Amino acid sequence: MEAANTENNLAAQIDRPHVILSSRRRWAVTAGVLLGMFLAALEATVVGAAMPTIIASLGGMDRYSWVVSAYLLTATVTVPIWGKLSDIYGRRPLYLAGIATFLLGSALSGASQTMTQLITFRAVQGLGAGALVPLSLTINGDIFTPQERTRIQGLFSGMWGLASIIGPLAGGFITDNFSWHWVFYINIPFGLAAAIIVGLALVEPKRAEPPVVDYAGAAWLTFSITALLIGLIESAHPEMWTSPLMIISGISFILFGILFIRAEKRAIEPIVPLSLFRNRMVAVGSITSFLTGTAMFGSITFVPLLVQGVWGGTATEAGSALTPFLLGWVGMAIVGGKLMLKVGYRSTVLTGLAIMAVSFVILSSFDIHTPRWLLLANLGLMGSGMGMVMLALLITIQSSVERQVLGVATSLQQFSRSIGGAVGVAIMGAVLTISLMSHRQDIQRETHLPEAEVEKIVHNISDLMRPETRAKMPPEALGPLAEGLSDALQNAFIVGAFFAGLGLLSGFWLPSFRATASSKAVKEAAEMASSSKECERMLMAEMTTIDAENEPAAIEPKADANRRG
Template identity: 40%
Template sequence: MTMRRGPVVAAIVLSMFMSAMEATVVATAMPTVVADLHGIELYGWVTAIYMLASTVTIPLWGKLADLRGRRPVMLAGMALFLVGSVLSGAAGGMVALIAFRGIQGAGAGALQPVALTIIGDLFTIEERGRMQGIFGAVWGLAAISGPLLGGLIVHTLGWRWVFFVNVPFGLLSAVMLVTFYRDPERSAAPGRLDVAGAVLLTVTVLALLAGVGGRSPAVALPIAALGLAAFLAVERRASEPMIPLSLFGDPVIATASVAGALMGSVMMASLTYLPLHVQAVLRGTPTAAGTAVAPMLIGWPVASAVAGRLMARTSYRVLVRTGLVAVGVATFALWRLLHAGAGTSAMRAVMLVFGAGMGLANTALIVMVQERAGFAMRGVATASTMFFRTIGGAVAVGALGALLAGQVAGDVPEAVLREMLGPEHGAGLDPAVLHAAGGHLAGAMVTVFGVIAVLGGLAALTGPLFPAVQRHATRPRDVVAAE
C-alpha cells in the first residue's frame, strides 16, 4: 500500500498542535471567563477536567487504535474534540463549561497517542529517532503558545473564540487524513478491550482529583485508593492490560514516570496560575498575562531541537538531569519573584529558563524510555509516560485551585474578584477595598507558587536517580507507507 506521507504528517502535526495548545490556551482566558460566568471556586476545574479526561482516555484510545485501526479512532477522537469545543464556546455557566471541557478533553486523549502511532507506521526506527526532536518542538510550541494566543483572542474576539477557533483546523486535519491516509492491514483478529481496567482507571483518577481538589476528600480519597488497588489487581490478570505493570519494574521507566508527573505538575500549574497573578494582582491585560509565560514558547522548542542533536554525542542522563535542574531553579526563582512583588519582565526571563529545562528533559526522557522499552513495547511505554505527565498536571492544578480558594475565602468577596479580573481591573472599587483584596490575593499566590517551587525541587532531585541507558543499534523496518 502506498500513500503520500507529507500530507499525512501535516495532518498529524496540525492535530497534535491543536490538542496540545488547547490544554493551555484557556489559561489566559480564564480570568475573563470567571468575570463573565462567575464561580471562582471552580477556576481550576476548567483546566483540570480537560487534562483529566484526556489523561484517562489515552490508554483506551491507544488500545482501540490497535484493535480497530488508526484512522477511524483518530477521526472519532477528532469529532469528539470538535463537538466539545463548540459546546464550550457556547457555555452559559461554569458548570456547563466544565462538563463540555470534559467532552473536549476525552476527544483530545485520542489525538496525540494515535498520532504518534501513525508516525510509527509511516517511518522506520531511524527516521523516528531523527524526528523526535522535531515533534517534541511541535508539542512544546503548541503547549506554550496557548497562553499568548489565548490573550490575543480574548482581547480581539472574546473568550468564546478560544474554543470556536479549533473547528476549521480540526476539520482540515480530518479531511487530510481521510484523503491521504490508509490503515495498514492487520494480520491478527482484534483482541479484547480491557474494559474493566479502563473503568477502574477512570474512577481512580476522578476520585483522586476530587479529593485533592477539596471535594469531599474523606470520601473521595479512600475511593481513589480502593480503585487503584482494584485496577492493579485487574491489570495483573488481563491478557491485554491497559497499562502493563511489568514496565515499571524497569528503573528507567519507573523513574521517568515520577519525573514526568512532577514536570507536568509544575508546567501546568505555572501556566494556569501565573496569568491569574498578572491580571488580578499586577492588574495586567489578558495579553500581558500571555506574554508573561510566552518565553517558554522560545525556550522549549529550541531546547528540544538542541536535545535532539546532542543525543548523538552525549548521554540521555546528562540532558535529563540538566533539564530537571533548570526546571527546579526556575520554579524557585519564580516563587521568589512573586514574594518580592516583581513585575512581568523578570518573570519572562525565568519562564525562558523554565521552557529550556522542559525541552531538554522531556525530549531526552521520551527517547530514553522508548529505547529502554524496545520496539515491541515502545507504544505503550510512550503512552504511559504521557499519562503520568498529564495526571501530574491535572492533580496539581486541581489541588492548587482548592488551596487558592481556601487562602482567599472570607478575605476577597467574589464580586470584588470579578471586578479585579474585569476590563477595568477594579477601577470602580473603593481604593481601600482594592488594596486590601490585592494584598490578600498576592499572599495567596505566593503560597501557591511556593508549592510549585517544592514540586520543581522534587523534579530536580529525580535526575540523579536515572541509571545509564545503553544505546542499541537498530535495523530499518519496513515502512508501511511511502511517498
Template identity: 40%
Template sequence: MATDTTPVDVGFRSERGPILVSLMLTTSLVALDATIISTAVFTIVGDLGGFSQFPWLFSIYLLTQAVSVPIYGKLADIFGRKPVMLLGIALFGVGSVLCGIAWSMPALIAFRAVQGLGAGAVQPMSMTIAGDIYTLAERAKAQGYLASVWGMSAVVGPTLGGVFSEYLSWRWIFFVNIPLCLLAAVMLIRNFDEKQIRTKRSIDYAGAGILAVGATLLILGLLEGGQAWAWSSPISLGIFAAGFVFLVVFVLVERRAAEPVLPLWVFTRRVLAASSLVSLLVGAIVLGLTTYVPTFTQGVLGTGALVAGFALATLTIGWPIAASQSGRVYLRFGFRVTATAGSLLVVAGTALTLSLSIESAVWQVAICCFVIGGGMGLVASPTLIAAQSSVDWSERGVVTSTNMFARSIGSAVGVALFGALVNARLGGADNPAQGDLAGALHLVFVAALGAAVVLVVAAAAMPKSASAPEVEDERADVRPPAVKE
C-alpha cells in the same frame, strides 16, 4: 530493555514533513483550547449564567482527558496510531460543535467533557507517532516542534479569546476548532499510512472501566478538595477512599488480564518509572506556575491581563527552544545527564521566583519563567524519548500514554497543593491586599522550588544504561509506519 535496532521504512525526511505539520496542527487544538477559554469566562457566564459552576469548564475537561489517556494508549498498540488519532480528532470536533451551541452552563460543562475525551487521544498520539517515524537523533527536534505549538498558543490563545468574546461571540472560541480538525484529519489521512500486521488481541474492558472510575475519583478529589468541599469532610474522605479501593481492584485485575490496558511492568522498569515520576512533577510545577504567575503579575504588580500572559509565555518559549536542542546533548552525554541538567535549571528558575516582590518588574518574572521553561525542555522531552526508546512499536503507545497520564495526575496534584497553600494564607478573602497576595503566592513559589528539588532526584534516578550513545539510532518497530510519497 528493548532497544531501537531494526531499520524502518519511513521514507525521505521531506515525506515526513506533512505528517509533522499534521501533528502540530492537532496539538494546536489541545494547546489553544487550554488558553483561549480563559479570557472568555466572564463573557460566557454573562450569557449563560452559572458563575459558581464555571470552574467545572476546566475541571471536567482535565478529568476526562486524564482518565482516557491510558486507554487510548493501549488501543493504539492494538489497532494502530492512525485510527486512534482520527477518533480523538473527531471527538474533539464534535465536542467543539456542541460547546458552540450550548444553551446552559450544565450543557457546556457536559460538552467540554466530550472535548476532553478527544484531547485524551490527540496529545499522546502526537508524541507516539513522532516517536515512530523519527530516529533517536531526530526525535528531540520533532518534540521541539510539537512543544513550540504550546509556546505560540500561550500568546495567541488569550488574544483570540478576547477578540472573539469582544467583537464576535464567545461561541467562536469553539467553532474555530472545526476547520482545524478537518484540516488535521485530511492531512493525516493523506500522508500517514500505517502498515499493520493483523493480530488477534483481546481488549481489557474490565480493567479499562475500573481504571476510569478509580482515576476519576482520585482526580476529582484532588481538583475539588478545598474548593467544593473541605479536605477533611466526609465527602472528600469518601471519594479518596473509594478511588483507592478501585485502584487496588484494578491492580488485581491487571495481574490476571491477558492484555492489560495498563501493564504493571511500566511501573517496575526503572527507566519507565523514573520518566513517569519526572512527568508527574513537570505537570505539577508547570500547571502551578501557569495558574499563579499571571495572578502574581496582575494582582501584585498591577499589570493587565495581556502583559501577564506575555510574561508567562516566556516559559513556553524557552521550553521548545531547549527541547529542540536537547538531542545534541543527550546523544553526547546521555539521557540521565541531560535530564539532571534540565532539572537543575528548573531549580534555579524557581529559586529566582523567591526574590519576586511588590517592587519587582515584569521582566524579572519573565526571566524566571524563561529559565524554568528552558529547564523543562531539557528534562521533559529527553525522559519521554528515553522511555519510548526502551520499548518497541507494540508497547510505545501505552508507554507514551502512561507518561502523559502521570503528567495529568501531577497537574491535579499541583492545583490542589498550590491552591490549598494560597487559601490557607488568605483565609478565603475575596479581595486580598497586594501584600497579603504577595505573601500567599510566595508560598506557591516555595512549593514549586521544593517540587523542582524532587525533580532533580527523579531525573538522577534514570538508569545509567538509558544513555543515548548506547542505543542504536534506529527503531525495533513490529508494525512500522510508512509514508505515502
C-alpha cells in the same frame, strides 16, 4: 538461498507502507492529520491565557483548576483506548470520531454559561483530544515507509512546536479582541476541514486479529484519579474536610486504585504495565516525570492569574508571558541531546531539575511590585530546565528497556507527567482558594468595609481579571484584594516549588548507566537525538502522550537489526 529470500522479503516490507495510497491522497491525508495535530497542540496552551477572563465571566474561582485537570485526565487515560480501537475498526473512523468528540466539546465549552458546564464540556473535549495526536502519528506510520517517516516527522514536530509556542499568544489575542468563547469556537472550522480531508482521502485495508483493549484498567484509573481530584479541590473549603463527600472521595480513590492494580495484573495488554516498574530507570523516571508534571502544568495554569489578576494586565500580556517558558523548553531540549554526550544523562537531568526548583522558588517570591521582565526571564529559565529533564529522561528510559517494550515504557513517561499535572493543578488550586479565604480579615482591616461587603468582594475576586470590572471596584478594596491574590499565588507557587524539589530529590535515585543499559546503547541514542531532525521528533514525543505502539524511538529498527545481525 532461503536466508537471501527472507532478507529480500523483509526489505520489501520495509520499503512499502502498510496503507498504499496515490501521491495526491497521501499528501492530502498528511495535510489533514497535520491540521488535527495543530488543533490538539494549540488547545494544550491556548486556554491558559484565556482562563482569568473566563473566571471573570463565569465566576467559580474555587473551580479554576478543574478546567485544566478535567481536560488532562480524560485526554490522558483515553489515549491507549483510541489506539487499540483504531487497530480493530480502522484509523479513519476512529480519527473522525475523535475529531467529532473534540469539536463537540469545543462548541459546548464555548457556549458554557457556568463553570460546572465548562468543566464538564472540557472533559468531553479531552476525550476527543486523546485521539488527535496519537492517531495522527499512527496514520503517518501507516501511509509512509520508515525511511519516509523520519523526514515527514519533521513536519509533525515542527507543527507541534509552532502551535505550542503561538498558543498562549493566540489565546490572549482572541480573548482581548473577540471573546473568550472564540478560544473554543476557533477549533470548529479547522477541525471540520481536517475531518473532511481525512474522511475523503484515507482508504484503508480491512483489519484482522483485533487486539485486546484494557477497558477495565482505563475505567478504574479514571474513577480513582477523579475521586482524588474531587477530594483535593473540595479540600479548599475547610467546612468540607469532614463532609460525607470527602470521606466518599477518599474511600473511592483507594478502592478504585486497588481495582486498577488488580485489573492491570490480569490484563493481557494493560494500560499501565506494572512489570515495567521492576526496571529502576523506568520506575524512578516515571516518579520524576510525575513530579515535574505538577510543576510544569502549575506554571502554565496559574501564571496568567498573576499577570491579569495581580498586575492588571490583558489576556494578550498573560499569553505572551508563557512564551519564554515554551521557547526555553524547545531550545534547551535540543541542546540537552548534545549535552548528554559530554556530561552524561544523570548530570543533565539533575541540572535541569535543579534549575526548575530554583526557578519555582524565585516564582514564589513574585508579588505586585515585581517587574514583568523578571517573570519572563524566570519562566525562560524554568522552561530550559524542563527541556533538559524531559528529553534526557525520554532517551535514557528508551535505552534501558528491551526493544519490544520500548513504546510502552516511553508512553508511560508522558502518562505519568500528564496525571501529575492533573493532580498538581488540583492541589495548587486548593491552596490558592484556602489562601484567598484567609485574607478576608486582612482586607476588612485595611479597607474598613463592612464584613458582608468584604465577603462579597472576595467571592467576586474574578473582577480583578478584566480591566473594565477592575476599574469599577472600590479604590480602597483594589489594592488589598490584589495583594491578597498575590499572596495566595505565592502559596500556590510554593507548592509547585515543593514538588519541583521532590523531583530533584527523586533524580538522585536515578541509576547509573551501568545499572540499566550499555553505555554504547545510550551513546547511540543520545547521538541520534543530538541531530536537529531527530531531536525535533523526540521533542514532540516528550511534549505529549502518544499511543505506545507508535512512540518515536531513539534507537531505530535499523540499528536494532544491525545488533541482531
